[in-house]
Amino acid sequence: MIKFPPVILVGGCDIRIVYPHTFKERTDLFGQYDHSLREIRVVGVDGGGSLCAPFHTMTTFVHELIHAMDFHTGHRIFENNEKALDGHAETWCQILRDTNGLRFLLDE
Numbered sequence: 001m002i003k004f005p006p007v008i009l010v011g012g013c014d015i016r017i018v019y020p021h022t023f024k025e026r027t028d029l030f031g032q033y034d035h036s037l038r039e040i041r042v043v044g045v046d047g048g049g050s051l052c053a054p055f056h057t058m059t060t061f062v063h064e065l066i067h068a069m070d071f072h073t074g075h076r077i078f079e080n081n082e083k084a085l086d087g088h089a090e091t092w093c094q095i096l097r098d099t100n101g102l103r104f105l106l107d108e
């Protein structure tokens, strides 16, 4: 299981990270951003009961994080464009995974 921080700051707002989350009514969802509750939810187990792979969990988290960023910046460019958002999330995770040293550039 990935160890997410309990809260992430997005544009000045605290967003709670709920992981592992279980969607009670739907088994086809892997994640969700709830703007009213300022909450990102990410499942730990898929609809078939298998543990989600870490890369899949991260792309789900980044997908929902971009939704949060989209709301907080007010642009909402991904609101009705889930496939483009999937592509951005997967590419962000790939870049961070495959580029040595990149994730440390912002360390002080």
Ligand SMILES: [Zn+2]
Pocket: 063, 067, 082, 085
């Ligand atoms: Zn989405």
